[in-house]
Amino acid sequence: MQVAAYGAKSATSDIEPLTIERRQTGAHDIAIDIDFCGVCHSDLHMARNDWGVAMYPVVPGHEIVGRVTDVGAHVKGFKPGDLVGVGCMVDSCQSCPSCDEGLEQYCENGMVGTYNGDDKVLGGHTYGGYSGKVVVNEKFVLRVSDKLETKAVAPLLCAGITTWSPLRHWNVKKGDKVGVVGLGGLGHMGVKFAAALGAHVVMITTSAAKGEDAKRLGAHEVLVSKDADAMAAHTGSFDFLLNTIPVKHDLNPYIALLKRDATMVIVGAVEPLEGFHGAGLIMGRKRIAGSLIGGIAETQEMLDFCAEHGITSDVEMINIDTINNAYERMQKSDVKYRFVIDMKSLKAAA
Amino acid sequence: MQVAAYGAKSATSDIEPLTIERRQTGAHDIAIDIDFCGVCHSDLHMARNDWGVAMYPVVPGHEIVGRVTDVGAHVKGFKPGDLVGVGCMVDSCQSCPSCDEGLEQYCENGMVGTYNGDDKVLGGHTYGGYSGKVVVNEKFVLRVSDKLETKAVAPLLCAGITTWSPLRHWNVKKGDKVGVVGLGGLGHMGVKFAAALGAHVVMITTSAAKGEDAKRLGAHEVLVSKDADAMAAHTGSFDFLLNTIPVKHDLNPYIALLKRDATMVIVGAVEPLEGFHGAGLIMGRKRIAGSLIGGIAETQEMLDFCAEHGITSDVEMINIDTINNAYERMQKSDVKYRFVIDMKSLKAAA
Structure with missing residues (x-):
């Protein structure tokens, strides 16, 4: 399906409106309407190809919170309407020693990044959370408590x-x-x-x-x-x-x-x-x-700890069309402490 | 007592004959006639003041093996004639958490180096194993098995x-x-x-x-x-x-x-x-x-393991009057794998 998104078409371009292809909900997949997406410094690095590994268009965003809209036939434990999160990974080999130990971030065959990873289903590369929807294997979807302020949960998925x-x-x-x-x-x-x-x-x-x-x-x-x-x-x-x-x-x-x-x-x-x-x-x-992010089980543990202790990120909300300005401010450390995009602004722009 | 030794009188001088003062055997002390002393790269660094902390004269040597000649009134477990070793330390505070854990090398009040340490008994600084005798607190004396080739044991005390x-x-x-x-x-x-x-x-x-x-x-x-x-x-x-x-x-x-x-x-x-x-x-x-050397108990464990497994250092024997040449060869890595001074050569020179 075609989905509205924002991304960079080249290392020198601003972040601008795009349309991307998302896969259909597979048997083990969860489709998510994205409500909020945090802005990580690596979004900026990847968009500008600072690490020399970017694939364009780059659609950044790996601090995703949203609502389940659809689940695959074999999915258990999630249902439409659930509040969920997606962090820096959307897949891994799930068979190497690191994956067996719940350390998917160190997958010995390479974890699949939420953006700029190798898309195993559609081919090409993955697109991140600066978009309206995302479809993710259930093993990489986290449960988010509705006790917390949802927008301030997004940065927990990476920071x-x-x-x-x-x-x-x-x-x-x-x-x-x-x-x-x-x-x-x-x-x-x-x-x-x-x-x-x-x-x-x-x-x-x-x-x-x-x-x-x-x-x-x-x-x-x-x-x-x-x-x-x-x-x-x-x-x-x-x-x-x-x-x-x-x-x-x-x-x-x-x-x-x-x-x-x-x-x-x-x-x-x-x-x-x-x-x-x-x-x-x-x-x-x-x-x-x-140390690199954390495994999926550990991420869930962290989210549960946050719900229990009332911990969220300190955030400054932005609309998607001000993202380039947000990047400039991030480079000057002018944010306390994380920008979060209200994805309603994408729907409004669409 | 006055003891024959070899050392450097300044950062630019060769290693040459000296006479040094050793303390009398205290109640907890062990007096040792030195048979062999290994040559460590740090001997050279300290003699030449490469680290900026040398006190002259520098009498190097912290891979010492010899025979007990005298023990203090309160010493248990050692007697004249025993084969013993002394490594990089001759004292520590023996009351901090590191010392309590048997990690005297990390003594929080500063361990006393076998040479160029602060001599708590005589004042001034300590003198190392390029000498005929040494007097050391029993807690810093190691037992050496006579199953091993004694001269090849010396480098075990540091290397x-x-x-x-x-x-x-x-x-x-x-x-x-x-x-x-x-x-x-x-x-x-x-x-x-x-x-x-x-x-x-x-x-x-x-x-x-x-x-x-x-x-x-x-x-x-x-x-x-x-x-x-x-x-x-x-x-x-x-x-x-x-x-x-x-x-x-x-x-x-x-x-x-x-x-x-x-x-x-x-x-x-x-x-x-x-x-x-x-x-x-x-x-x-x-x-x-x-990681820095090892604690005294661990050093004894290592020596015991060596005795059990027949492990020693590969050494090239030298006389004390060729030490300056040995330093030059060490700087070119021209030694397999440790020079050891036969201290009989000091007695012969005296």
């Missing part, structure tokens, strides 16, 4: 799970001293989750002004990374660091903050990082790790 | 424990695919230990010629890191990497070799490393860590 998964995998718990480095879409969720898990949360940021807002989000302390004395006072004191900085940066000051055997997990910088001093890791058996 | 500790801490076990990167003093022990622990050991080296020798040491495969096709064939296949490269290098090719959730431990490069690509860690939740 939320990206921060939740490492906090859980590295077993952040009550009493741990956790630093969240960088306060953007990812960082603001990291602060909320770490606080909800009972950690003592320190917002580590370049700007004292940003830090104040972090306290509203749940941070107990603010550490300004440009303040050498303050950084020195926290040396060797952190049980865990969640590093959400999205660009190349010096890791050494953050490594110094870790306790012996503690880990800093990088979730934001999908790009080359500066070098670090070997002694920084050696003297204290410290660790640097990476 | 041995430095590679053993991460292999054990990261639980390398039978059937794991383990890569040892770099074949020098550390790497050759890493190969021996990983093989003895039952791992499938791949020697990863720049030179196919070096690799052949690695097979003699126990490696099952050789991977030449300059061979892009060979490296690609091993992508994502290693359970653990022990990185012994002693100098700045590109981490990206090695990160690519790791399986999901696998760790590369850096033990050699106590210096700034090149940057790496964030995606390399993120796509697979991979980890980079550091």
Whole structure:
């Protein structure tokens, strides 16, 4: 079926109206009318082909919340009218060790991205959530509680799970001293989750002004990374660091903050990082790790936790026809903390 | 007491004969006549003040094996005539959480290095094993089995424990695919230990010629890191990497070799490393860590394992008056795989 969407026709074009083909609802598929779609920094990177892997047209969007309109013959557990979410993946091989362990994001045969993935059904590539409808295999559809403000749930599907998964995998718990480095879409969720898990949360940021807002989000302390004395006072004191900085940066000051055997997990910088001093890791058996979104079961766990604890993203709503302006503001970090597109605006434009 | 030794009087001087002061045997001390002392790359770095922390005169040497000549009134478990070893540490606070856990190398109040540490008894700084005698607190003295060739035991006290500790801490076990990167003093022990622990050991080296020798040491495969096709064939296949490269290098090719959730431990490069690509860690939740020597109990465990499995270092014996030449050869990696000083040569020179 033909569906209205917005996307980029080339690396240099703006995001503009398009029509895309969506598959019919297969036996294991769920058709969804999209209500809201969050705007992730990677939407912008892919639209502009910053990573050199874009396939055009690029229809971004992998923070999708909407209502089920149709389910395939073999679908159990979902019915029309259900509130659901779709995150960064719409398929995986479902047979490799990673998939068997519920870690579809690390599928050894390659998970299928919600956009710019290889479309196994229609051929070509997948199209994301800047569109009116999407059809997704039931295994990649999440249940969303109607206890939460729906529009503010959308960013949980990427920014939320990206921060939740490492906090859980590295077993952040009550009493741990956790630093969240960088306060953007990812960082603001990291602060909320770490606080909800009972950690003592320190917002580590370049700007004292940003830090104040972090306290509203749940941070107990603010550490300004440009303040050498303050950084020195926290040396060797952190049980865990969640590093959400999205660009190349010096890791050494953050490594110094870790306790012996503690880990800093990088979730934001999908790009080359500066070098670090070997002694920084050696003297204290410290660790640097990476983490990519989260598995489907873990994403559901996160959504359920959010429903129980009343956690959502801080969002600024936009209409689809202002998306190019939103990208410009994102590049200046001028958003608290995630743009979400009200997809009614697409229907109005259509 | 005055003891004959060899050391550097300044950053630019050769290693030359000196006389140093050793303390009397205290109630908890053990006095040792040194038979053999291994030559570690850090001896050279410290003698030349490459790390900017040297205190002169520098008497290097922290791979010490000798015989007990005297024990303090409260010493239990050691007696004159016992064969013993001393490694990189001669003291620590023995009251912090790291010391309580048997991880004296990470003592939070600073472990006392065997040389160039703060001497708590005599004041000034500690002097290492390029000398005839040493007096050490019993807690930092290791038992050495006389089943092993004594001179080839000396390097176990640093090169041995430095590679053993991460292999054990990261639980390398039978059937794991383990890569040892770099074949020098550390790497050759890493190969021996990983093989003895039952791992499938791949020697990863720049030179196919070096690799052949690695097979003699126990490696099952050789991977030449300059061979892009060979490296690609091993992508994502290693359970653990022990990185012994002693100098700045590109981490990206090695990160690519790791399986999901696998760790590369850096033990050699106590210096700034090149940057790496964030995606390399993120796509697979991979980890980079550091590791410093090992605790005293773990060092004893390693020595006992060596006695049981007949493992020693491959050594080239030298007399103390050829140490400057040995340093020059070490800088060219011209040693298989560790120089050991026969300390009888010091007595002969005295």
